[in-house]
Amino acid sequence: MTKINILKEAEKIKKSFNPFQLVDVDNFHVFLGLFDGDYRKHRHPYDEFFYVISGLVELVMDRETIALKPGEAFLVPKNTWHKSAAQKKALVMLFEKQGLQSEFA
């Protein structure tokens, strides 16, 4: 194992809303995500943890919208329809179970 420098890894990301895998933790993935604009509404049968490293992120769910700034985190519970949005580029660390598929609205 070598250590992971989050900002250096982020430089490798060319495409927004395309999870960039940092490492596996048992049967979980740690991803970096570059959020830019609006992602499609979706849900999945597992929890998803978002931690904002830079930029401003909105998590839009049916009953509420959560606005996150750097240093803030949110858990989208399993089976919850959600979409992510960022007016400008934002960098997010994501933690979720491996191998499961999203259902798009």
Place this chain on the structure above:
Amino acid sequence: MTKINILKEAEKIKKSFNPFQLVDVDNFHVFLGLFDGDYRKHRHPYDEFFYVISGLVELVMDRETIALKPGEAFLVPKNTWHKSAAQKKALVMLFEKQGLQSEFA
């Protein structure tokens, strides 16, 4: 769910090396850890992911020592003897599987 502000949560931590649970992500915990001084050498049969938010952290393993600064992360693989050390207070986000026990050296 409400959003989690990491630094505000950190203010609630009174004791170092005593994982403070932020949220569960399926069968994983997200913890905050206040590292201050040296923790005991231990291992556990599951991976542990460390992400340093503030301060400087050393992860001392039998074959190598990894020094981490804010924005850096490291995975200690399962069954690897390790101890954590921080010369001054450091704040760390930790991801690991729920319910498993550490074995101390």
